[in-house]
Amino acid sequence: MPVLEQVTTLAPMEILKNIVDVLLVWFVLYKLITIIKGTKAVQLLKGIFVILIGRYLTEWLGLKTLQWMMEEVLRWGFLAAIIIFQPELRRALEQLGRGRLFARTAMQEEEERDRLVSAFSKSVSYMAKRRIGALITIEKETGLSEYIETGIPMNSHISSELLINIFIPNTPLHDGAVIVTKNRIAAAACYLPLSESPFISKELGTRHRAALGISEVTDAVTIIVSEETGAVSLTVDGDINRHLDMDEFEKLLRISWFGSEVGQADTSLWKWGKRKNG
Template sequence: MPKWGELIDLSPVAALVNIVDVLLVWFVFYQLIKVIKGTKAVQLLKGIFVIILVSVLTDVFGLDTIGFLMGEVLQWGFLAIIIIFQPELRRALEQLGRGRIFARTNVQENEERERLMTALTKSVSYMAKRRIGALISIEKETGLSEYIETGIPLHADITSELLINIFIPNTPLHDGAVILQKKQIAAAGCYLPLSESSFISKELGTRHRAAIGLSEVTDAITVIVSEETGAVSITAAGDLDRNLSMEEFETRLRKVWFGSEPEQVEHSIWKWGKKNG
C-alpha cells in the first residue's frame, strides 16, 4: 500500500500486478478452505468469526469490558490454536513439503466417491440377484429433510452390508425408502411423494411411482430394485431409466450423482412408453 503523500501507480502493468496479487490470495484461501472442509477446523473458523464479530460490535457500541475480554481472547487465541491443532498443522506442513497440500482434498474426494459407488453397486447387485425390493434416494442440492422426518433416523455410514440388511424382507425398516444425505444414511422407512402422472405404466408399482414423484419435486436421485423381477432402475430429473444392467447402472449413477446433468435426449414420458411397449 502506498504511504500518505505518495503517488499511486496507475500504469497498466501495476494494475495487472495488483489483479494477479488479489487473485493469488483468493486462490490460496479457496484451496485452504477445501483442505479444511469436513474437518473439525471448520467449527474453529466459525468460532473465530463469531469472536471477531463480537469484537467489532463492542467497538461500535463502546462496550469496554467485553472489548477487553475479546482482545485477550484474540491475543492468546492464536497460541491456543497452534497447541490444539498441532497434529493438523504438522500434517499440512508435511504435505506442503511433498507438494500435495492442495491435491489432498481431490484425492480424498475421489476415494470417498469410489467408496460410495462401491457400496451402492455391491448392495444393489446383491438385492437384484435375490429380488429384494429396495428404494434408495440420494439428496443433492434440494434438501430432503421433510421426507427424512417421516422415517427412522440412522445417521450411519454408507456400507453395502447395512443397506442390504435394511431391505431384508420382514425386518422393521424394509418398508419405505432409505435416504442418503451428506455421505451418510440419514434415515430408513421414509415416505416419498407418489407421482400422479397418468403416463406412468400400470405395471410399475409403488416404489417406482414414489421414485418418480420425488424426482418431479426435487433434484434427488433414486435407485429402485424391483421385488417382483429384480430389475434395477434409476430416476433423476424426472426421467426413469429401467431394466439397467449393473454396468449401465454404475455408469448412469456415476453420471447423475457425481458427473454432469442427466442427458435430456428423450422426455421421460416417451421413455416410459417405448420401454413398456
C-alpha cells in the same frame, strides 16, 4: 494520512503486485484450510488461537506470571506444531510434490462421486441377488425436506454396508425410502407420494409407484430393487428404466445424478433404456 499518501505515491504496477500478493496469500491459506478440514488439526488450531488471545489479554491486564507462561508456550509452539501436525504437513507436501495441492478440490469432487456410485452399485448388486427390496431417493435441485420429515433422521455417511443393513427385512428402517441429500443419508423409512398415472404397468408394485411419484413432482433420482424379482430400476423426471444390469445402472446413475458431465455418448444409453422398456 500517512498510509493514504504512501498508497497514492505507489506506481500502478506496484499496486497490482501488492493486490496479487495478498490474493495469493489468501488462496494458499484457503487451500491449507481445505486440507486440514475435518481433521484433528482444526481443534488444535482453535487452541492456538485461544492461546494467542490469552497472551494479549494477560499483557493488557498486566498479569505478569501468566503472560510469561503464554510467551513460553508461543516460543516453543512452532516446534510443537510441526510435531503435532506431522500427518497433515506430510500429506500437504506429498500433494505439492504430485502437483495436486491446487487441484485438490476438483479431484476430491471426482473421487467422492466415484466413491458414491461404487457404494450404491455394491449395495444394489448385493440386494438384487438376494431379492432384498430397496427404495433410495437422491436429492438434486428440488428440496426433499417435507419427505425427509416423514422418516427417521440419520445424517449418516454413505456406505454400501449401511445401505444394505437399512433394507434387511424385518428391521425398523427397512419399510420406506432412504433419502440422500448433500452426499449423506438424511433419513430412512420415509414416505414418498405414489404416482397416480393410469399408464403404469400393473406388474409394478408400491415401491415403483412411489419412485415414479417422487420423480413426477421433483427432479430427484430414485433407485428401486424389486423384492419379488430382484430387478433393478431407476426413475427420474417421470420416466422409469427397468431391468438394468450393473454396468447400465452405474452409467445411468451418473447420467441422472451428475448430468452432462458424464458425456454425450453415455446420454444416449438413457434414451436407449427408455426405448427398451417401452
